[in-house]
Amino acid sequence: MGGITFGYLARRLTVFFLTIWISATLIWLIPRVAPGDPISAMVARMTRQAGYVENSDVIIEGWKARFGLNDPLPVQYLRYLGNIIRLDFGYSLAFFPTPVNEIIGRALPWTVGLLLVAITITFLLGNFLGALLAWRQTPRLIKYIIPLGMIFTSIPSILAALFLIYVFAYMLDWFPMIGSYARGMQPAFNMEFIASVIKHGTLPALSIVLVSFGYWTLGMRGMMVTVEGEDYMHLARAKGLNPFYVLYRYMVRNAILPQVTALAITLGTLVSGQVLVEYIFSYQGMGTVIFTAIRNQDYTVIQGASFFVIVLTALSVLIIDLIYPMIDPRITYERK
Amino acid sequence: MTESKEARHPVLKVRDLKVYYETPKGDVLAVDGINFDLYEGETLGLVGESGCGKSTAAMGILQLVVPPGRIAGGEVLLEGHSLLGLPENMLRSIRWIKLALIPQGAMNSLNPTMKVCDQIKDVIIAHEGKRARKDIRQRILKLLATVGLPGRVYDMYPHELSGGMKQRVCIAMAIALNPTIIIADEATSALDVVVQRIVAQTLLKVKQALGVSMIMIGHDMGLMAQMVDRIAVMYAGKIVEIAPVADLFANPRHPYSQLLIESIPSLKERKPLKITEGITHDPRNPPPGCIFQLRCPFVMDKCRVVAPPGLEVKPGQIVACHLYQENKDGSMVNVANAAGNT
Numbered sequence: 001m002g003g004i005t006f007g008y009l010a011r012r013l014t015v016f017f018l019t020i021w022i023s024a025t026l027i028w029l030i031p032r033v034a035p036g037d038p039i040s041a042m043v044a045r046m047t048r049q050a051g052y053v054e055n056s057d058v059i060i061e062g063w064k065a066r067f068g069l070n071d072p073l074p075v076q077y078l079r080y081l082g083n084i085i086r087l088d089f090g091y092s093l094a095f096f097p098t099p100v101n102e103i104i105g106r107a108l109p110w111t112v113g114l115l116l117v118a119i120t121i122t123f124l125l126g127n128f129l130g131a132l133l134a135w136r137q138t139p140r141l142i143k144y145i146i147p148l149g150m151i152f153t154s155i156p157s158i159l160a161a162l163f164l165i166y167v168f169a170y171m172l173d174w175f176p177m178i179g180s181y182a183r184g185m186q187p188a189f190n191m192e193f194i195a196s197v198i199k200h201g202t203l204p205a206l207s208i209v210l211v212s213f214g215y216w217t218l219g220m221r222g223m224m225v226t227v228e229g230e231d232y233m234h235l236a237r238a239k240g241l242n243p244f245y246v247l248y249r250y251m252v253r254n255a256i257l258p259q260v261t262a263l264a265i266t267l268g269t270l271v272s273g274q275v276l277v278e279y280i281f282s283y284q285g286m287g288t289v290i291f292t293a294i295r296n297q298d299y300t301v302i303q304g305a306s307f308f309v310i311v312l313t314a315l316s317v318l319i320i321d322l323i324y325p326m327i328d329p330r331i332t333y334e335r336k
Numbered sequence: 337m338t339e340s341k342e343a344r345h346p347v348l349k350v351r352d353l354k355v356y357y358e359t360p361k362g363d364v365l366a367v368d369g370i371n372f373d374l375y376e377g378e379t380l381g382l383v384g385e386s387g388c389g390k391s392t393a394a395m396g397i398l399q400l401v402v403p404p405g406r407i408a409g410g411e412v413l414l415e416g417h418s419l420l421g422l423p424e425n426m427l428r429s430i431r432w433i434k435l436a437l438i439p440q441g442a443m444n445s446l447n448p449t450m451k452v453c454d455q456i457k458d459v460i461i462a463h464e465g466k467r468a469r470k471d472i473r474q475r476i477l478k479l480l481a482t483v484g485l486p487g488r489v490y491d492m493y494p495h496e497l498s499g500g501m502k503q504r505v506c507i508a509m510a511i512a513l514n515p516t517i518i519i520a521d522e523a524t525s526a527l528d529v530v531v532q533r534i535v536a537q538t539l540l541k542v543k544q545a546l547g548v549s550m551i552m553i554g555h556d557m558g559l560m561a562q563m564v565d566r567i568a569v570m571y572a573g574k575i576v577e578i579a580p581v582a583d584l585f586a587n588p589r590h591p592y593s594q595l596l597i598e599s600i601p602s603l604k605e606r607k608p609l610k611i612t613e614g615i616t617h618d619p620r621n622p623p624p625g626c627i628f629q630l631r632c633p634f635v636m637d638k639c640r641v642v643a644p645p646g647l648e649v650k651p652g653q654i655v656a657c658h659l660y661q662e663n664k665d666g667s668m669v670n671v672a673n674a675a676g677n678t
Contacts (some may be wrong), residue, residue: 230443235506237400238439239459240431249458253449329493330448 009322016318021081023310027303028080031147032073035261039063041297042093043146063195089304094296100304103289104114108308110180111274111285114201114280118208119263125209131252133217137243146217153214157273161207168203175203204281208274209221219262223255257328264320268313346373347549348397353410355389355396358403362620366392368573368627369410371646374517379543379550381560381581383596387619389438390553393570394519397551398435414542415516432459436515438506440522440553445506446494452480453490456509463513470506479508481483482545483538500531504538511542518543519551524559536563557600561585566652569593572616572627579653589655591632617633626658634659636671 031037037280042063043056064070068079083089120177129146133140153161181187181196227233228251236250278287286305293301325331355367368388374380382390395401397412399419411643412419414434419427439445446457446601456476460467477487494502503523510518520539524532536559543550560567561581568578569592577590588594598607617623617630626632626639636658644656659671 232447233438234400235437235445236447238398238431238435238437239462239509240428240433241458241462242428245458245462249450250447255448257449258376328449329451330495 005275012318012321016314018308019314020311023314024081024084024307024329025077027306027310028077031299031303036297037299039067039069041299045094059310084307088268089307090300091125092293092298093299094293094301100300103301104286104304104308106287107284107305108312110283111278111287112312114204114278114283114285115271115274117201118205118274119267121205122209122213123216123259123263126213127131127220127252127256130217130220130248131224131247131255133221134228134250134255135247137247150214150217152210153212155211156173157207157211158276160211161204161277163274164203164207164210165280176200180284200281200283204277208270212270212273215266216259216262219259220255224251225235227251227255260320260324260327264317267316267320271309271313338402339650344375344378347376347415348374348414349411350374350393350397351411351413353393353412354395355392355401355405356408357392357405359620363408364619365573365622366405366619367396370570370573372568372575372578374549374551376549378566379552379564380522381564382551382553382570383555383557383560383567385555386557387616388570389573390555390570391521392551394437394551398431398437401525406670422637429463432515433463433513434516436444436510436513436518438503438510438518438523440525442497443526448494449514450493451490451495452492452497452505456505456512459509460512475512476508477633479512482511482542483508484534486639486659500535503527503531503535507535507538507542511546511548514546515548517549517551519553521553523554525553525554525556532559539563552663557596569596572622574618574627574656576628576657577653577655579650579655583650584647588645589649589653589660590628590657591634591659593630626656 011147014307034044047056068076071079087101089104092098092103094276095103098103129149132142133146165177170176176182176199180200181193182200185193185196187193233250274285275287275290277283279291280286282288286309288306289301290309292298293305343467350370350372352369352371353367354365354369356363357366358364358579370393372380382393384390392401392405395405396407396410397419399407399412399422401407407420410420414430419430422430423465446452450458453473453476456479457472460472473490477490480487480489485501485504485508487634489497489501489505494505497505503526507523510520523539524535527535539550539552540563542548552560554560564581566578567581567584568575569584569590570576571592576595577588579585579589584593588597617627623629623640624643625641626635626644629635629639632639638658642658644654644658646654647662648654649660661669661671663669
């Protein structure tokens with residue numbers, strides 16, 4: 001266990017930074033290929049607000065010079081990389097004097113919190129139900145009920161979110177419709193605030209859990225059936241062990257391994273799936289930030305937010321990769 | 337081995353055991369009414385070609401038949417008590433203490449996510465309750481030493497062991513609780529001959545040290561000849577002949593046993609393989625009469641109608657074949673020879 005060497009760590013970190021570098025390059029490249037540009041978007045916005053902008057040509061030229069857009073592309077690119085290394089994404093175009101980092105800094109903890117809770121619940125619940133579905137000793141009634149709960153898997157998360165809002169916020173009024181915490185409340189580390197955060201986070205988290213746990217249930221069920229047919233299960237039964245012990249130490253322990261791999265693979269999708277859910281609930285996370293920025297053609301924010309989401313995903317995959325040898329003894333990164 | 341039969345007492349009695357597998361086209365009669373006794377301290381070999389129901393018979397004895405299989409009838413008596421119909425928690429307390437298994441395909445029989453020591457430990461704790469860690473460690477190390485494994489195996493994972501080592505871990509596991517009976521299901525068939533020899537020697541050593549009764553399942557007649565006291569030949573779900581090993585090799589009575597023994601390759605001469613002649617019937621729909629009629633070189637009209645009952649042609653040698661008949665004075669006669677002589 002813990003068979004991670006410095007050599008492996010170095011190689012894995014290289015891949016990590018390579019991923020981030022390539023994504024950063026794409027984030028930089030795509031707006032330069034796509035139609036429209038930040039400055040004309042800004043001028044358009046000013047025109048909308050003021051009706052007419054005097055000397056717009058001069059303004060455009062002035063900005064171009066200020067943003068360094070007249071420099072050759074390689075110079076711009078290197079400067080961009082330099083900024084990224086210092087995690088400097090400039091200012092928001094839509095909310096001009098606000099730095100991008102400030103916007104992201106406000107939103108990131110909410111997204112990480114919501115995502116962590118939602119994915120943990122989804123993964124644990126999904127695998128637990130999948131294991132029950134495949135286990136021979138599970139009461140038959142439970143085996144009939146679980147698939148019914150998986151109906152939500154086939155609908156998009158936004159519809160689930162709307163459904164939850166309608167039932168639990170509008171009809172029953174159990175949970176608030178929107179927001180991350182009660183309006184007018186000052187973020188503080190006290191019971192009252194935490195309770196409010198949990199109350200506000202329940203429906204967004206639930207809409208993510210509802211639509212994605214079925215994926216894990218089905219995957220786990222399949223893996224459990226495969227494990228069931230393994231020779232070591234046969235021996236485990238012949239040994240006369242406690243059936244619950246056999247369930248978790250022999251079956252689940254082995255069936256869960258590919259599920260963890262799948263978690264690393266689908267993490268990116270899970271993150272992007274949260275964007276719309278956050279927006280629907282006006283949850284003040286990265287999803288809302290990205291959505292608003294796209295609507296406002298707020299290029300710098302889109303760039304910064306995308307970059308952080310990518311780093312977040314890559315980091316999670318890295319962590320899963322590094323803990324994998326601890327859960328599967330057959331995987332070691334040690335060269336003996 | 338030379339003791340008289342009366343002096344020994346059977347630890348396991350199998351009576352008319354039937355294990356069927358359900359398929360959409362009808363039941364596969366994998367084990368169709370087998371009878372035998374296993375005496376205290378003896379090793380019984382169960383041989384036959386692939387698919388004849390050897391392993392299924394073992395699962396039937398161990399009460400480990402899983403759907404679509406089911407025990408369709410018969411009795412399994414362990415020290416006089418019936419195992420069939422026992423509730424699972426009762427069975428669980430008997431398992432491994434009375435009936436241990438050395439599994440087929442030891443390559444995959446160990447849990448890949450548990451250390452060797454933990455896999456032996458869990459069976460000890462499950463049946464004897466929690467023990468001091470130090471005592472259990474000593475005990476497991478002793479078990480590993482018994483099967484000729486070094487102490488470092490204790491902390492290893494299955495994937496770090498070779499096939500032969502894994503098989504010996506399985507043997508160590510099987511003897512952990514000093515079971516009454518060990519069923520070795522093709523314990524050596526996945527191994528090359530050199531490792532086979534080591535594992536077979538380990539088995540013999542363990543058996544002699546513990547005096548345990550053993551059922552050895554396999555199809556290697558040469559290995560059987562060296563390892564077992566009595567041998568039961570299975571064909572298509574039935575035991576066609578059961579005899580002391582020396583008698584079976586010297587004078588096999590059932591035509592199938594004869595073919596099996598003839599098929600053992602000889603170093604001195606090359607001979608054609610006879611056993612492949614004829615086809616095996618559909619196991620869902622066995623023909624009336626003798627089970628071997630389609631492949632038997634001596635098949636008679638009677639064989640196609642009446643199933644042959646077991647006949648003790650010689651003390652301890654029971655054959656199910658119409659070729660042998662009991663005379664009025666109790667002596668045995670071979671119908672084919674008798675017809676030829678007169």
